[in-house]
Amino acid sequence: RGAGRTAFGAAHFRSRRVVLLAARMGSRVELGFVEEAAPWRLRSAQFPSKVGGRPAWLGESGLPGPAELRCGRCGRPCAFLLQLYAPLPGRPDAFHRGLFLFCCRGPACYRPGAPGPLRVFRNQLPRKNDTYSYDPPPDTPPPEGHPPVSLQLQCGAHLCRVCGCLGPKACSRCHRAHYCSKDHQTVDWKLGHKLSCAQSAQLDTAIPDHKFLFPEYEIVIEPEEMETPGDSQTDADTQKTWRNIKNWRLPAVQVKVLSH
Incomplete structure (x- = not known):
């Protein structure tokens, strides 16, 4: 585990646990860690897995509307929490595939029973499409620098x-x-x-911090390492994990990605 990472797999919350499944029922467990990343790496064209910020939609058709993104408890708009890039091998219609998780910002909405405060959506495209190149995107910063937020x-x-x-x-x-x-x-x-x-000149660039979005990080996925006797998370790592959870003001969750 590198310095500066927060392990989602180490964060627990009472009876709630979020488990994300990938393509095949599988033999190994993969863990997601959040790391700081340059803004251009978290844009749609890079097909990111990320936490926070604005959703980096893949396709532009069939996106969820306001009614679909309202909390089932309080009826307020849910906030984007995370997305995972999870293509399906052997499925031409899902060569690019993203899973998007939204959640209510109201702590009181997190109680047993339906409808709940979470919303999950799938957004996918074939490899040949009208939005992205057939070839993988370059892993270098764009020549124009950090792209502005597009609305x-x-x-x-x-x-x-x-x-x-x-x-x-x-x-x-x-x-x-x-x-x-x-x-x-x-x-x-x-x-x-x-x-x-x-x-009019200031409208496109002057977007204030509305205190609604979560902090934005890239999700880096790695295979889970088998623990050996004596292995344990340090107190410093544990305290850092809980500080991040507290600052987000959300239930702490355990996020695992099962490769299948």
Whole structure:
């Protein structure tokens, strides 16, 4: 385990445990670790596995709308938590495949019973598609530097300024700021759009921190190492894991990826 990593596999929470399954019922367990990464590595064109930030959608059709992303408890918009790049070998229609997990930010919504506060979606494309090159993306930074946050898909659909999901609603004054819900429009209005609404030059770049998105990290997946007698997580590692969980204000979860 490298320095600076948080092991999802080491984080436990009472009776809740999230287990993510890959393509084949399998023989080994893989663990996901979060690491800091350059912003360009977490964009859609790199097919990332990541935690936090805005979702890096793969395909642009069939994306979940605002109604599908509402918490089953309180009805508020769920926040993007993580996505895993999980292509299916032997399935041409799922050469590119991402699993997206969304969750409610309200702690009170995490209690037994349905409907719950979690939402999971699949987004996939064949290798030959209208969005990405047939060949793998280059593993080098783009020449123009870090790409800015894009709030519009190639198909023309707009994304919410707060959460990065589909934003079918538009500001009634400027008609350029888009949102998934009245909740997020209100948040953005209070945090600066009220002043920048009439300033077209600042609208695309001046996106404030709405305190809604989770911290963004890349998920690095490695095979689980078999423990030997005497192996244990250090106190420092344990404390760091729990600090991250506390700062996110979410139930601590154990995330394992089973290769199958």
